[in-house]
Every structure is written in structure tokens, then in C-alpha cells.
Amino acid sequence: MSLTDKAIERIRELIRSGALPPGSKLPPEADLAAELGLSRNLAREAVKALAVARVLEVRRGDGTYVTSLQPSLLLGGIGGAVDLLQSDSGALLDLMEVRRLLEPVATGLAATRISDEGLAEVKRHLDAMREARDDVEQLNAHDAAFHRAVVAATGNESLVTLLEGVSGRTLRARIWRGLVDAQAAGRTLAEHEAIFTALASRDAALSQAAALLHVSSTEQWLRTHLRSTASKGGCDTIVE
Numbered sequence: 001m002s003l004t005d006k007a008i009e010r011i012r013e014l015i016r017s018g019a020l021p022p023g024s025k026l027p028p029e030a031d032l033a034a035e036l037g038l039s040r041n042l043a044r045e046a047v048k049a050l051a052v053a054r055v056l057e058v059r060r061g062d063g064t065y066v067t068s069l070q071p072s073l074l075l076g077g078i079g080g081a082v083d084l085l086q087s088d089s090g091a092l093l094d095l096m097e098v099r100r101l102l103e104p105v106a107t108g109l110a111a112t113r114i115s116d117e118g119l120a121e122v123k124r125h126l127d128a129m130r131e132a133r134d135d136v137e138q139l140n141a142h143d144a145a146f147h148r149a150v151v152a153a154t155g156n157e158s159l160v161t162l163l164e165g166v167s168g169r170t171l172r173a174r175i176w177r178g179l180v181d182a183q184a185a186g187r188t189l190a191e192h193e194a195i196f197t198a199l200a201s202r203d204a205a206l207s208q209a210a211a212l213l214h215v216s217s218t219e220q221w222l223r224t225h226l227r228s229t230a231s232k233g234g235c236d237t238i239v240e
Contacts, residue, residue: 003038007046010036015055015066026056026064071158078165089226096219099166103215106151106159108208111199114153119200121149126196133185146192150199150211175218178225191217 011032014020026032026047033043047064050056054073058064067073114122125146132138147167151160179185191214198207 003042004045004049007036007038007042008049010038011046011050012055015069020066022066022069024066026066028063072161075158075161075165078162089230093219093223093226095166096215096222099163100212100215100219102159102163102166103147103151104208104212106154106156106163107195107199107211108204109156110150110153111202111204111207113155114150114199114202118149118153119196122146122153122196122199125149126192129189129192133189139185143192150195153199175222179221184221188214188218 011020020026027035029040029043029047032047033040036043038046047056047058051058051064054067055069056064057067110118125142128142129139129146132142144164144167148160148164151163154160179188191210194210195207195214198210
């Protein structure tokens, strides 16, 4: 472990122990360095690294504060990383595999916890998807909102953030454009309807199975598309 890593770990320990709770202000740099037994340079580098990780927030002219430490904040950077990985077909398929492992189980859990209001929100986005079946932008927006509402019903903020990061907006747009071009949007809409029907019955096993079928068929379409474009030696024609 480098000296900077050790400095980072010491500040993390102060946060974990409650000595620096969420919302608290860090001592001035010199005092922090003395408290940790570090040089000011090491303390400064550790603070910078934790600010990049969104654990700390540097407010110009005011000081440095511990953030809320909410999962939505700390895990929110995943989406940006996913966007950067989308030019790599191997990484893209890995991300779809992660989604296939997580989303069906989350959907099954949602079936046991979803409220009437949550179910109504899922249906609202499903209805909007039906109406916008030829509008890729609207399909993409309501598709993302549909799945977000489903996973939000689990009450697990970390799971919501992870899945939203893995299933980024740009990736969804690429897939929807390809499905519309291939006239496969109707089949995919039917898969969303099956998920909603299973959720409405509060059937966890059926909801998990419906979500697995949907994610697996999307993954299979993407694999076929990537193989096709690779064999032609061309670029991905559905990248926005």
C-alpha cells in the first residue's frame, strides 16, 4: 500500500468510526495532517482522491465536507464508466451479463414489495412505451423509467444505482434504435407487458422469469448484432 493509499484509509477510518460523520467539515489541512501523522502533501492527495470518489466535497472558500455517503452518490460514477466502455464490444457484453445476473432477481424481489402506487407508475411508463413505439427517444426514456420504477420497488438504493449505471441511457438508446430498425420493438414491448402482469399478480417467481426472458433476449439480440457488424468489418451503425 502506498503512502497516499494509507492516508486515504486513515481518513476513511475516521468516517467509518463516526469521528467525521456525514455533513461534517474536515479540519484545516495542517490540523488534519497532524492528527493523522502525515505530511500536508499526503493529506492533500488523500483528500483529492476521496473528493473524486465523492466521499468528500470540496467547497471553494468554505472547506471540505464529508458528503451524505448515500449509495446514489457514491455509486453514481458507474454510469459514466459504462458510457466509456460502450465502444468495447467485449465490455458491452460483460455489462449485459451483469444486468442479466442482477435485474431478474431484483424484479422478483420487487414483486413482493411493490406498492399500488409503484405498480401504477410502472404501468404509466408501459403505456407510454406502447404509444411511442416508433419514437426511439421516447421509447428509450420510458424504458429506462419502467425498469427504474421496478427496481425502486425493492427499496434497495444501492441496487437501483448499480442497475441504472449498468443499463445506461446511451446503451438503451442503441438497443432500442436497433430493435426498431429490425422491427423487433413489438416483441420487446410484449416482454415488458409480461413483466408488468407478473408484478401485478405479486408473483415473485413469475416476475423473475419474465425479467430473465426479457434481458436474455435483449442480450442475444446484441450479441447477434455485434457479430454481424464485426463480420462486415464496419462500425456499429446504431451508435448515437
